[in-house]
Amino acid sequence: MDDCLFCKISKGEIPSTKVYEDDDFYAFKDIAPVAPVHVLVIPKKHIANIASLTEADADVAGKMLFAIQKVAKLLGLDKDGYRVVFNTGEKAGQTVLHMHAHILGGKEMAWPGV
Numbered sequence: 001m002d003d004c005l006f007c008k009i010s011k012g013e014i015p016s017t018k019v020y021e022d023d024d025f026y027a028f029k030d031i032a033p034v035a036p037v038h039v040l041v042i043p044k045k046h047i048a049n050i051a052s053l054t055e056a057d058a059d060v061a062g063k064m065l066f067a068i069q070k071v072a073k074l075l076g077l078d079k080d081g082y083r084v085v086f087n088t089g090e091k092a093g094q095t096v097l098h099m100h101a102h103i104l105g106g107k108e109m110a111w112p113g114v
């Protein structure tokens with residue numbers, strides 16, 4: 001999508017601190033981290049959010065969990081644990097309408113945290 005911040009980041013048109021990339025996914029450091037480790041994982045395909053997924057996205061949606069698993073391991077979070085957040089829609093505070101998983105870690109986290 002031409003006018004999408006995260007599409008531009010995944011294509012390298014806007015700079016980011018890359019953590020991981022493969023054919024389908026791109027992961028980079030969040031510009032305003034809320035935890036010692038805060039990385040975003042995005043599909044290269046433009047999908048607005050979980051609410052707008054269709055059956056045609058089943059493959060990418062499934063693979064995304066494995067991409068998250070891989071990135072968390074690369075970041076050294078797999079042993080101690082991490083949180084994965086998909087803000088979806090306005091009331092959840094989604095500000096960028098390109099589906100993304102926040103991987104948060106490196107500290108003790110409270111739950112519930114809403």
Ligand code: AMP
Pocket residue numbers: 005016028029030031032033040086087093094095096097
């Ligand atoms: P959300 O509020 O769930 O839509 O999350 C969007 C996230 O994108 C926020 O945590 C922002 O800090 C982050 N963000 C916005 N612009 C950039 C950017 N240029 N590079 C990295 N992270 C960004």
Ligand code: ZN
Pocket residue numbers: 001004005006007008045046047097098
């Ligand atoms: Zn996009």
